[in-house]
Amino acid sequence: MYDVVLLTLGSERDAPGGGCGGGDACCGGAPEATGKPAGPPDGQRCETPRVPVLACADALTARGARVETVVARSDAEVDGVLARLDAPARPDGLTWPDPDSKTRLVVAVASDAQLRAVVRRLVRRYAPPPSRRPAELAGDRTVPDLPPVGVLPLDPARGGPHRDLAAQLGLPRDPAAVAAAVLDGGVRRLDLLRNDGGSVTLDGALLGAADEAGRPLHWRGRVEVDDAVLSDGADPILACAIGNAGGYATLDSLPLLTAPDPADGRVEVAVAVPVPTRPRLGRKKKIRYEVRRARGRAVAVIPRDERVPFLDDGVEGELSRKRSWWTEPGAWAVFTG
Numbered sequence: 001m002y003d004v005v006l007l008t009l010g011s012e013r014d015a016p017g018g019g020c021g022g023g024d025a026c027c028g029g030a031p032e033a034t035g036k037p038a039g040p041p042d043g044q045r046c047e048t049p050r051v052p053v054l055a056c057a058d059a060l061t062a063r064g065a066r067v068e069t070v071v072a073r074s075d076a077e078v079d080g081v082l083a084r085l086d087a088p089a090r091p092d093g094l095t096w097p098d099p100d101s102k103t104r105l106v107v108a109v110a111s112d113a114q115l116r117a118v119v120r121r122l123v124r125r126y127a128p129p130p131s132r133r134p135a136e137l138a139g140d141r142t143v144p145d146l147p148p149v150g151v152l153p154l155d156p157a158r159g160g161p162h163r164d165l166a167a168q169l170g171l172p173r174d175p176a177a178v179a180a181a182v183l184d185g186g187v188r189r190l191d192l193l194r195n196d197g198g199s200v201t202l203d204g205a206l207l208g209a210a211d212e213a214g215r216p217l218h219w220r221g222r223v224e225v226d227d228a229v230l231s232d233g234a235d236p237i238l239a240c241a242i243g244n245a246g247g248y249a250t251l252d253s254l255p256l257l258t259a260p261d262p263a264d265g266r267v268e269v270a271v272a273v274p275v276p277t278r279p280r281l282g283r284k285k286k287i288r289y290e291v292r293r294a295r296g297r298a299v300a301v302i303p304r305d306e307r308v309p310f311l312d313d314g315v316e317g318e319l320s321r322k323r324s325w326w327t328e329p330g331a332w333a334v335f336t337g
Contacts, residue, residue: 001102003066004182006057006152007081008049008108009117010073052175053108056152059179078121081105085147094128097147104182104335106150112165112203112247115151116313119192119332120200122146140265140297141328142194148333150182165203165313168245169262172337181337190262192331193244196324201312202332203247204260207301207319208239209309220304223271226296230271233304238272238289242299242325248311254289265329266295298326 049057049069060067072078085105087098109115127143128134137144153166153173169188172178193201209217218236222229231237241248243260244267250256256270272289300322301308307318 001064001066002183003068003084003103004060004106004150005081005084005103006049006053006060006067006069006106006108007078007118008053008069008071009078009114010071050108050154052152052154056106056108056175056179059176060183063179063183065179065183075121078118079125082118082121082125092132092134094132094134095125097122097126097144099145101147104150105147106152106178106182108152108154109166110154112313113315115149115165116200116202116315118149119146119202122332123192123194123200141331143192143328143331145189145330146192146332148187148335150178150335152178163247165245165247168203168247169334170336171334177337181335185335185337187333188263188336189330189333191244191265191267192328193242193267193325194328195326196322199312201242201244201325202262203245203313204241204243204257205310205312205325206239206241206248206251207308207310208237208251217309218274219308221308222300222302222304223269224300225267225269225294226298228294228296230269230292230294231273233302235271235273238274240272240301241268241270242301243268243270244327247313254291256291256293258293263330265327266297267299267325267327268295269293269299298324300324 053069057067057069070081072081084103085097085101087096090096107115107118123143126146151166151171152175166173172181208219211217216238218238220233220236222233223231223240239251241256243249243257245262246257246260249260254272256272257268260268270291270293272291274287275290277286277288302322303319307320310317310319
């Protein structure tokens with residue numbers, strides 16, 4: 001039978017060096033560049049296991065699993081849990097995941113940012129340095145197959161209009177169903193976006209913002225997808241969506257991404273550019289938005305403005321220099337029902 005670790009992420013307020021995730025506050029995700037704490041949803045604290053965690057633990061125990069609940073309040077505590085997924089020592093000294101491990105991990109998440117924080121630590125643990133790249137690592141990957149993760153959503157409402165990643169993937173939300181998926185379900189491998197800022201993206205990123213009145217704040221930057229140039233930096237941009245999945249497929253009623261697929265080995269990118277239309281006699285000039293799209297293995301954004309606000313898996317940040325994302329096909333995985 002399996003050993004199951006039920007991991008809940010604690011608040012950065014209890015960690016002297018900041019929250020777990022290296023810039024992602026564990027409860028809800030702190031901004032990457034602004035330094036403003038986002039805090040847990042609705043002011044909740046998650047240092048004590050919540051009811052869905054206890055219910056999932058009971059369901060796992062009833063099936064004969066040995067269950068441990070852990071509340072991690074720092075990267076080091078998360079890493080201590082992930083170490084249980086390690087393979088035996090290798091001759092080359094690399095830390096590697098054990099594909100035959102009898103330990104299974106369930107992450108209780110109040111937001112996609114919390115799930116990202118754990119996957120980010122998995123990448124940091126198992127990604128080999130370029131100088132020690134092993135022969136068995138696929139040519140289109142910089143990380144091995146990461147261990148599958150069970151996802152226990154803590155907020156049922158996020159399966160509705162908010163469409164968190166668990167909802168997009170059709171993962172179970174009921175604690176008993178999550179337990180069944182971890183013990184009996186299949187494994188679905190998914191693409192991962194890494195970036196040169198040292199982080200990862202599971203769902204997507206949206207670059208751009210609006211003022212307090214809701215008016216869009218246009219910005220300029222060069223956006224490239226492989227060899228395709230969506231903006232050369234001269235156009236005012238309403239928004240740029242970088243999609244692994246579909247969380248940022250639309251902006252208000254404007255369609256951005258058409259068919260984001262988190263398992264096709266490609267990233268879909270869309271840039272919305274305002275285009276003035278010629279007014280008819282006696283009518284005001286109107287603005288329509290031209291959406292330019294491309295799919296590829298990698299995307300680079302070079303801002304021309306000093307700072308460009310963005311959301312990445314729900315985490316706020318500001319882009320002030322070039323940022324590149326690239327696809328790691330099938331690098332991470334979830335247990336499915």
